[in-house]
Amino acid sequence: MGSQAFERALTVDSDNFVSSFKQQLSMDSDPPFRQTYKKLFEDTNTIENLVIAVEECELPLIDLNRLSNREPAEKRESCKAEIARASQEWGFFQVINHGISRDLLEKMRQEQVKVFKQSFNNKTKEDKFPAGSYRWGTPTATCLRQLSWSEAFHIPTTDIHAGGSGSLNTTLSSTMEQFATTVAGLAQQLAEILAGKLGHKSTFFRENCLPSTCYLRMNRYPPCPFPVEVCGLMPHTDSDFLTILHQDLVGGLQLVKDGKWIAVKPNPEALIINIGDLFQAWSNDVYKSVQHRVMTNPSVERFSTAYFFCPSYDTVIHQNCTTKPSIYRKFSFIEFRQQVQEDVQKFGHKVGLPRFLLRSH
Numbered sequence: 001m002g003s004q005a006f007e008r009a010l011t012v013d014s015d016n017f018v019s020s021f022k023q024q025l026s027m028d029s030d031p032p033f034r035q036t037y038k039k040l041f042e043d044t045n046t047i048e049n050l051v052i053a054v055e056e057c058e059l060p061l062i063d064l065n066r067l068s069n070r071e072p073a074e075k076r077e078s079c080k081a082e083i084a085r086a087s088q089e090w091g092f093f094q095v096i097n098h099g100i101s102r103d104l105l106e107k108m109r110q111e112q113v114k115v116f117k118q119s120f121n122n123k124t125k126e127d128k129f130p131a132g133s134y135r136w137g138t139p140t141a142t143c144l145r146q147l148s149w150s151e152a153f154h155i156p157t158t159d160i161h162a163g164g165s166g167s168l169n170t171t172l173s174s175t176m177e178q179f180a181t182t183v184a185g186l187a188q189q190l191a192e193i194l195a196g197k198l199g200h201k202s203t204f205f206r207e208n209c210l211p212s213t214c215y216l217r218m219n220r221y222p223p224c225p226f227p228v229e230v231c232g233l234m235p236h237t238d239s240d241f242l243t244i245l246h247q248d249l250v251g252g253l254q255l256v257k258d259g260k261w262i263a264v265k266p267n268p269e270a271l272i273i274n275i276g277d278l279f280q281a282w283s284n285d286v287y288k289s290v291q292h293r294v295m296t297n298p299s300v301e302r303f304s305t306a307y308f309f310c311p312s313y314d315t316v317i318h319q320n321c322t323t324k325p326s327i328y329r330k331f332s333f334i335e336f337r338q339q340v341q342e343d344v345q346k347f348g349h350k351v352g353l354p355r356f357l358l359r360s361h
């Protein structure tokens, strides 16, 4: 929709106050995007068309059955080589036979649907969910391009395991716990394979990325009346070692490959893995943390669950796995997080790894 058509849609909508009011009443679980970000929609100068014919592609698909000890060594090695290659060339891949049962994924999804179905008011109640875990929109957005049309529960896994999510209903927290525990095993295994491929037989991940330092994020992307102008999730890279994502079949996830946005074709059997900033730094740019985003859909809601594999805040990230000179200076995870927060406040977006480049680069 061009910006004129867009203005028209806004005008028609305000004429149609009664029907949109009714719609609001029936959707009281959706956050109030339109009211809260009214100003951004009015500033038609900054409205951009985000959709420039994006091709759909299959991510590299890796069958993890081949890692089993029952398989011959060459098969295991070729599977590991595929994981490393995809992490270098795409920064993204999908895995099947990943060991997380369909049942568990289904249960997680059902619980997630239920928790988002509650009224918006309930979701924002601090005593119902761990403090600060419910997030929606983009409080720092200064133009439409910076707004994410989504809501999420961002929960430290330590809260799940230690019962710190005590205010969550018990089926939800026990399902999240099972999910986080199983997915943590997969994250650990993949991280060790990637380290191994750099010639690094290290216990780094076992020592530093504990269940108490990772995060689980349940995302919901409500239908969006402005799918051409507003993202479900703004372009970003993940601030972790790696992310494991389970998405439904709606689609909308896109990533940058060879300088172009491409859309990921959903695969119901697969989990999506992507490399985060910390792995890129730790591997001295061998593995790539690539930009990705989620597009919105005008009529269908979309759900996804992400597990962020993170170290403790005091963990220092530095490369010692390549013979090349280091590209980034040493930094601790807390330093990285603080820099990201500062940049988001100041510029409305994250700068990320370029902040930590050594001067010679």
Ligand code: OGA
Residues within 6 Å of the ligand: 217, 219, 233, 238, 245, 247, 253, 292, 293, 294, 304, 305, 306
């Ligand atoms: C994220 C993310 C993608 C998705 O939560 O960081 O990139 O499909 N999510 O929800």
Ligand code: NI
Residues within 6 Å of the ligand: 236, 237, 238, 243, 292
């Ligand atoms: Ni992400």
